[in-house]
Amino acid sequence: MDDLTREFLIESQEGLDRMERCLTELEVKPSDTGLLAEIFRTVHTIKGTTGFLGFKRLEKLAHSGENLLGLLREGKLSADGPVITGLLQLQDGLRSILRSIETEASEGEDTDAVLIERLEELQVPAVAAQWGRGRAGQWAGTAEMDAHAAKAESDAAAAELGTGQEAAVPMAAEPVAKEKQGSDGQRLDEKDGREQERKDKDRGAGPGKAKSVQASAAVESTLRVDVTLLNRMMNLVGELVLTRNQVLQATSGQPNLTMLSRRLDMVTSDLRESVMKARMQPVSNIFSKMPRIVRDLSQSLGKRVRLEMEGQETELDKSLLEAIKDPLTHAVRNSLDHGIEDPDVREASGKDPEGTLKLRAVQEGSHVIIEVADDGAGIAVDKVRAKAIERGLISHERADRLGERELLQLIFVPGFSTAAAVTNVSGRGVGMDVVRTNVERIGGKVEIDSKPGKGTTLRLRIPLTLAIIPALIVHSVEQSFAVPQGALLELVHVAPEQAASAIEWIEGAPLYRLRGKLLPLVFLDRLLMPDGKHRPVTERDNFIAVLNADGRRFGLVVDGLADPEEIVVKPLSAVLKSIGVYSGATVLGNAELALILDPGAIAVKAGVTLSSEEGRSPADEEECDELAGKNMDYLLVESAERKAAVPLADVLRIEQLKVSRIEYIGYRPVLNFEGQLLPVEDSGGVLAAVQHDPEAQIIVVVCREGNRQVGIAVSHVLDVAGGGDLFEAGTSKQAAGVTLLKNRVTGVVDLGGVAPLPVEEQAGNGWRQIAEVTR
Amino acid sequence: MSAAGSGLSRREKAVEMQGETQVEMCSVRVGPGLYGVPITHILEIVGKARPQPVPLAPGFVGGLVHYRGDVLTTVSLRQLLGMPPREGLQDILVLENSSGTIGLLVDSVGEVLTASLSAYEPNPSIMDERRRALFAGAYKLKDSLLVMLDPENLDPMRLSGRAAA
Numbered sequence: 042m043d044d045l046t047r048e049f050l051i052e053s054q055e056g057l058d059r060m061e062r063c064l065t066e067l068e069v070k071p072s073d074t075g076l077l078a079e080i081f082r083t084v085h086t087i088k089g090t091t092g093f094l095g096f097k098r099l100e101k102l103a104h105s106g107e108n109l110l111g112l113l114r115e116g117k118l119s120a121d122g123p124v125i126t127g128l129l130q131l132q133d134g135l136r137s138i139l140r141s142i143e144t145e146a147s148e149g150e151d152t153d154a155v156l157i158e159r160l161e162e163l164q165v166p167a168v169a170a171q172w173g174r175g176r177a178g179q180w181a182g183t184a185e186m187d188a189h190a191a192k193a194e195s196d197a198a199a200a201e202l203g204t205g206q207e208a209a210v211p212m213a214a215e216p217v218a219k220e221k222q223g224s225d226g227q228r229l230d231e232k233d234g235r236e237q238e239r240k241d242k243d244r245g246a247g248p249g250k251a252k253s254v255q256a257s258a259a260v261e262s263t264l265r266v267d268v269t270l271l272n273r274m275m276n277l278v279g280e281l282v283l284t285r286n287q288v289l290q291a292t293s294g295q296p297n298l299t300m301l302s303r304r305l306d307m308v309t310s311d312l313r314e315s316v317m318k319a320r321m322q323p324v325s326n327i328f329s330k331m332p333r334i335v336r337d338l339s340q341s342l343g344k345r346v347r348l349e350m351e352g353q354e355t356e357l358d359k360s361l362l363e364a365i366k367d368p369l370t371h372a373v374r375n376s377l378d379h380g381i382e383d384p385d386v387r388e389a390s391g392k393d394p395e396g397t398l399k400l401r402a403v404q405e406g407s408h409v410i411i412e413v414a415d416d417g418a419g420i421a422v423d424k425v426r427a428k429a430i431e432r433g434l435i436s437h438e439r440a441d442r443l444g445e446r447e448l449l450q451l452i453f454v455p456g457f458s459t460a461a462a463v464t465n466v467s468g469r470g471v472g473m474d475v476v477r478t479n480v481e482r483i484g485g486k487v488e489i490d491s492k493p494g495k496g497t498t499l500r501l502r503i504p505l506t507l508a509i510i511p512a513l514i515v516h517s518v519e520q521s522f523a524v525p526q527g528a529l530l531e532l533v534h535v536a537p538e539q540a541a542s543a544i545e546w547i548e549g550a551p552l553y554r555l556r557g558k559l560l561p562l563v564f565l566d567r568l569l570m571p572d573g574k575h576r577p578v579t580e581r582d583n584f585i586a587v588l589n590a591d592g593r594r595f596g597l598v599v600d601g602l603a604d605p606e607e608i609v610v611k612p613l614s615a616v617l618k619s620i621g622v623y624s625g626a627t628v629l630g631n632a633e634l635a636l637i638l639d640p641g642a643i644a645v646k647a648g649v650t651l652s653s654e655e656g657r658s659p660a661d662e663e664e665c666d667e668l669a670g671k672n673m674d675y676l677l678v679e680s681a682e683r684k685a686a687v688p689l690a691d692v693l694r695i696e697q698l699k700v701s702r703i704e705y706i707g708y709r710p711v712l713n714f715e716g717q718l719l720p721v722e723d724s725g726g727v728l729a730a731v732q733h734d735p736e737a738q739i740i741v742v743v744c745r746e747g748n749r750q751v752g753i754a755v756s757h758v759l760d761v762a763g764g765g766d767l768f769e770a771g772t773s774k775q776a777a778g779v780t781l782l783k784n785r786v787t788g789v790v791d792l793g794g795v796a797p798l799p800v801e802e803q804a805g806n807g808w809r810q811i812a813e814v815t816r
Numbered sequence: 817m818s819a820a821g822s823g824l825s826r827r828e829k830a831v832e833m834q835g836e837t838q839v840e841m842c843s844v845r846v847g848p849g850l851y852g853v854p855i856t857h858i859l860e861i862v863g864k865a866r867p868q869p870v871p872l873a874p875g876f877v878g879g880l881v882h883y884r885g886d887v888l889t890t891v892s893l894r895q896l897l898g899m900p901p902r903e904g905l906q907d908i909l910v911l912e913n914s915s916g917t918i919g920l921l922v923d924s925v926g927e928v929l930t931a932s933l934s935a936y937e938p939n940p941s942i943m944d945e946r947r948r949a950l951f952a953g954a955y956k957l958k959d960s961l962l963v964m965l966d967p968e969n970l971d972p973m974r975l976s977g978r979a980a981a
Contacts, residue, residue, distance in 0.1 A: 276886075518871055569871035614889035614916070616972035617880075620872045626880055626887040634868040634880050634887065 045330060049090050050143050052367075053135070056083035060132055064125055071120040080128070081110045082475055086367070087135060089374065093337045098148040099138045105157045106131040109164055118164070127163045130156060268360065271320050278309075278316045279609040285309045286606075286630035320360075324402040324411070325353035327366045331373055331400060338377050345384050345395040346377060352402035357409050361503055365411065365485070368476040372413040372499050373398065375473065380417030380497050390494065392416070405527055408485075414498040420491040422448050429454070449489050453477040476501075486641075504624070512608045512627075514635060515586060516601035517565040518573070521635040523608050523627055524586055524597070528640040532602065533585040540578040551578075553585060553596050556674065556761055560587065562596045563647040565638075568622070590640035595649040597640070606630060610637060621646060675780060677762055677787070678742060678755040680725025686780055686787045687742055687753065694743045695758055701735040703728060703754075712741055712752050719743065721752040722795045728754050746792040753790055837933045839955070843926035843962060844909060846893045850962055851922075852929065852955065853909060857967040859917065861925050862908040874976050878921035881908060890919035891970050896950060913967045920970060929962065931955040 060083045063076045070076065088103035106128065112118040134156050141149035285305055292298040328350050339346040357365075381387075381396035388394045399414040426440050429451045440448070452473045477487045480501050491497040512523035513532075533555065535543045544562065545552045551562040562585065566575050578598075585596040608627035613636075617623060624639035675686035676695075696714065703710050703721060710721040710728055721741060723729070731737035741752040780789055841852035842861075860883075867879025867890050878892030890908055894901060902923065909920040935956045939948050952966040969975075 520868070520871075611887040613887065614918075614972055616877065616976050617870055617873055617889055619976070620870075622872060623870075628882050628887075632882070634882055636868075636870065636880075 045333070046094055046142070049094060050139055053087050053090075053139055056086060057132055057136055057139075059083060061129070064128055064132065067120050068122070068125045074114070077110070077114050077120070078474070081107070081114055084110055084131075084135075086475070090370075092341070093334050096138070096142065096148050098151050098153065099135065099142075101151075102131065102134055102138065102153045102157060105160045106135075109160050112164055124163055127160055131160060266319070268320075271316070274316050275320065278313050279611075281309050282313055282607075282609055283628045283632075287632055290630045320358050321356040322359050322362050323353060324355050324357055324362065324409075327362060327369060328353050328400055328402070330366075330370075334370065334373060335377065335398060338374060342377060343383065344377065344381055346381055347395050347397050348400070349397060350400045355402040355404055355409060357402075357503060361409075364479060365501060365503055368479040368487075368501065369400075369411065369413070371473070371476050372501070373400075376413055376415040376417065376497065376499070380415035380419075382418050386418075408527070409503045411501040411503065412498055413501075414496060416496040419493040419495055419497055420449060420452065420489075421493055422491075425449065425451055449491060452489065453487065510608060510610060511605055512637065513586065513605050514603040514629065515565070515584070515597075515599040516603065517599045518569050521603065521629060521633055522565070522599075523606075523629075523635045523637045524588070524640065525624075525637065526605060528588045528590050530587040530589050530594075533587065533596070535578070535583040535585060537579050537581055537583075540583055544578050544583070551598075555587065555596070560585075560594065560596045561647075561649050562598050563643060563649070564598045566600065568643065568647060588640045588644075590644045593641065593644035593649045595644055595647070597638075597643065608635075608637070674761055675787075675789070676742065677759040678740075678753070678790075679757040679759055680727050680753075680755040681730065682756075683725060684759070684785075684787055685725075685755075686789045687744060687792075688789065689761060691744045691746065691792060692742055693745055693750065696741045696743060696752075697738055698741060699735065700728065700731050700737045700739050703739070710754070714741075714743060714750070714752065717750060719750050719752040720795055721754050722790070723754045725755065727756050730756075744792050746795065751792055751795040753795075838930050839933055839936075840928055840930050841955075841962070841964065842909065843929050844893070844907075844920070844922040845924045845926055846897060846922050847899050849897070850926070850960060851893070852962045852964045853911065853920070853967065854964070855928060857911050857913060859910040859912050862910060862919070863925070864905040865908050866905055867908075867919075867921060874972075876975050877972060878906075878919070881919055883910060883917075883919065886917075888917060888919045889972055890921045891972055891975065892921040893965075894921070894923070896970075896975070897947075911967045911970065913971055915971050915973065918970060918972065920965075929957070931957065931962065 060080050063080050067073060067076045067080070084103050084106050088100055088107055091097075091100040091103065109118075109124070109127070109131075113120055113124065118124065134153060138148050141147065288302055289306060292302045331350070332348055335346055335348045376398055381398065382390075382392075384394035387396065397416045399412065401410075401412040401414070403410050403412075422445050425448050426443075429435050429448075430437055430440055434451060434454050435443075453476070454474065476499070480487050480503070485504055486502040488500040488502070489497065490500070511526040513526060513529055515522050515524055533553070535553070543553060545554065545559075551564065552559045553562050554560070564575070566573065581600060584599050584602050586599060586602075587594070587596050606629060608629070610625040611627055613623055613625055621642045622639060623636045624642070625637040627635050627637055629635050674689040676689050676692050678685055678687060698712075703712055705711065710723055712719045712721050719741075721728070727739055731739060740755050740758060742755055742758070743750055743752050780787055840855045842855050842858055844851050844853060862881065862883065865881050867881050869879045870877055876891055876895045878890035878895065881888050881890055888908075888910065892901065906921050906923060907925045909922060909925060911918050911920055936953055937956065938953045939951055943951070949969055950965060952964040952969075954964060955962045
């Protein structure tokens, strides 16, 4: 039996268990739509998955049940006794087929005609009532089914004695799949194969005999561990990290404890990484299931679809990975059925007849984003509006007030579907609702973007709870808050005396002019304490954290900044999560609790809209890049009274530090920065000027140069300005090494000219270790 | 006694069935009042804590405290009873109910009292709706009344649901 079937069996069993509970509850509360939706989902999921696996009997039975449930959900039928009995029989029927698949690797003889007929009869209310009186026949049906199940079980015992038979059916389909997919698919399948092999090893017993010899050796090097134990370990390690942070702060002034606390620091970091790693699995574990699903589905729909997958190595916590498998499958199915058009339609509208479905996983700060993007027809907002009104999901008046983006969100409402016809694959409006329910259950978010004619992108944002994330600690309303570094673009300081002119107001909305563009500002204190007294911007330091929350760019104004810190994300109770500003809490190194701000939620709460840049297609962006090439932004710095420009795109960080942090290899000044050794360029003589005073502060601009990083020592960072190209008089040759900044010719620092360190390789490694100790 | 049983939790009933007539509860003081929490629900008492306030949180949320590796949401009994908040250190009763762990912020935690079941009285009918949902009757002590709190009803999610309603 292949992995897919095995998992399907386990999931379906669980689903049926749930369905049974819901059915009995439904009998008591016949009008509970939540229960009905849950039951419908179970049957729908079973039916959907059987389609791929080719279990026709199961599909047929589930389909008839789904029809009945559909009527119930639309309120055309009421869930009275006979209907519940019928549904329970359906559940028994499905269970017996599953049992047969599990033991015999086949669905067994089709004896469902009676049951299907009954389910169809039940769809007519009057007949249902009549049928309820004739209970005798119904029990006979159950008995018959039980007898069948018993037979299946006894047959199973025999089947187990025979070898390999159970693997034969699903295996046969595989080679065909490999041939049909292009070279791209081939690679994926190979990867899939390797994955499979690895998994078999883990399990210690592969299906084939050849593998079992190999596996017996592997079994000793791997161990199955209970996930709850891992959870417990993760929690304890989190505790240890907090304790370590506190120990480090407490012992920082005591030289005799320094070595000990450094050792503690190092061991803790290693331990934390190991435990985290133990829980992580690459998303390829679920991505690898997709090629087959896409292939089978596109064939049955008569569509041509190319599947592209990206970021398979992105790792996600195991429990989260499990949780998103279902939603992802639903999303893929939806894209194929509703998104990508038939080949002839695509050709007619000037597109490649072969549609593209892109699956992309990427880690973005404290989230893993999984995108399902198709280049299909997109979602027609008008249709969504019309359908929502028709189904009574929203009123006319409300629909008129909703924006395009908000209307799109309606597709997540249970019972919504724009498909003209209910097909076998989808169209009953369950998919998107399942996607959202499952993703939100693990604290994630689902977003949808759609352009008519261009395609639809579904974005699943999965949080890395349990995770430890880098965050910037900020102060406001006399408390500390953590801002995830992933959302942070840059920091701007506006001194009280500059605030009056630098912060502009349009109708009470504060704005800051950041390199010529207006950036909406959100004052954290005003957001958190709407009724409190706030000091005007001209009487305090304003620190603007420029954040990018899923395309919403805004500046969060806080009263003060502290150091960045690695924080352990602790979940918040439901009541605090529902405030919608915090994503969690953490304990800082000084044992203070800090709430973790959710930049996306703050943007929404403050009404920051999506930045216009987001809507641009890649082609537009390329165009912009070309333009930007001619008009690059530069960081204007001053070193020893001379102005110089550094290309802004290369600047990674600006660090203010004591001159004593600069160390020397021979005569070369170097800086150990976040565990990396940087050569420091000091052509301006900034270091030499302050060398006698170890406490003096200098500024090092950390830049990217090719694959390495270099630091440039400067005395001041002045500004950021767009540079203009200069042409040598009389020629069209571009002058190298200079640019026009603020109408003055300014020299550009030649990053490539910074000589590499003589012993960079060795020194770098050695230093990295020492740096880890000091961190 | 059978009439008194209606206001008791399941665990207390079990004690009753074993023939015991004594109930143990931890007494807490908030303002001038004395309240009781069944000891079967108490995980731990954290003394002298300073919860971190949570801006924008509902009024009854007393703030957050670090408790055994987790961040615990506390419910302020003062706020629930409509008393003004108190500055400074407060005691926290860590309670467990069917929906999880919560901290109950009180002025101070007193001793464990034992009362006879026969001293139990259900909530008086003249009590206002809000308090009736919070309290689970009272025990008549020698010189005062010990008002029992129902840990199930102290769940923040429920409280916020009531506040909204």
